[in-house]
Amino acid sequence: MDIVFLHDLKVDCVIGIFDWERRIRQTLHIDLDMAADVRRAAASDAIQDTLDYKAVAKRILDFAGNSQFQLVETLAEKIASIVLTEFKVPWVRVRINKKGAVRNADGVGVIIERGEKPK
Numbered sequence: 001m002d003i004v005f006l007h008d009l010k011v012d013c014v015i016g017i018f019d020w021e022r023r024i025r026q027t028l029h030i031d032l033d034m035a036a037d038v039r040r041a042a043a044s045d046a047i048q049d050t051l052d053y054k055a056v057a058k059r060i061l062d063f064a065g066n067s068q069f070q071l072v073e074t075l076a077e078k079i080a081s082i083v084l085t086e087f088k089v090p091w092v093r094v095r096i097n098k099k100g101a102v103r104n105a106d107g108v109g110v111i112i113e114r115g116e117k118p119k
Helices: 019-023 039-044 053-065 072-086
Strands: 003-015 026-035 091-097 109-115
Touching (some): 003 019, 003 053, 003 072, 026 053, 053 072, 072 091, 072 109
Antiparallel strands (some): 003 026, 026 091, 091 109
């Protein structure tokens, strides 16, 4: 299995359960690991033969930037669904880090894996 990754994608959005969080935008850090067979792209050296990580980034930035979820778990599920369905990826790992949410911790968040991980 090959993996195309997109790490530390920063997006400002409304996220959180507290009233004050609903009135501000917070920066989330998103990591995506996406299963993709890159052999065809490696042979052709053509972008249309691979997973276009720039297109994925633009889609996720647009979606997350306009979202207003309470939980990072919900946002992670929605992002995983977008990647699986719109980009025809068989498996994705989504990591969302909400840095600064807990004092004395570098970050907190969630990591989910969805789809079938190719062997």
